């Protein structure tokens with residue numbers, strides 16, 4: 001899978017002819033909703049867990065020095081909490097560009113806070129994409145985040161904004177909160 005997934009995502013036709021589509025956001029899409037949406041609701045998806053295992057060459061790092069951002073990896077027992085947005089299908093156009101560094105639109109079931117459910121879309125970066133970095137010790141991930149910058153700003157802001165948004169929504173995420181602790185501890189030393 002090449003670095004730029006825009007063209008691939010344009011071929012996704014599962015929701016053609018729908019007036020609106022639910023989009024599940026679990027990373028920057030939780031705290032940076034700079035796109036038009038009709039409605040938003042906290043939601044979760046089952047069987048996936050959030051990990052800082054995806055490289056960012058276009059937003060929070062560069063080709064030479066990629067940052068780290070989140071993707072979802074399979075975990076049958078996990079529930080990933082995030083924010084769902086009901087959007088017009090035309091909004092996928094700018095979103096495909098924003099999420100072009102390895103993320104693919106995938107159909108998912110999501111559950112809202114009141115227990116009701118909907119089918120929608122999540123942007124997933126799989127292991128076979130060119131920007132995949134994979135697992136590493138948390139101290140190493142935090143160090144990489146601490147030093148990375150890209151066109152959208154410092155990588156640390158991505159992590160801290162995500163942690164703050166999850167805290168505000170009262171969602172626990174041990175991986176994110178532990179990286180936040182590591183990062184802040186590192187920054188306190190230097």
Ligand code: SIN
Pocket residue numbers: 024025026027028029030069070071099123
């Ligand atoms: C998402 O937020 O749902 C996808 C990953 C990202 O853009 O940070």
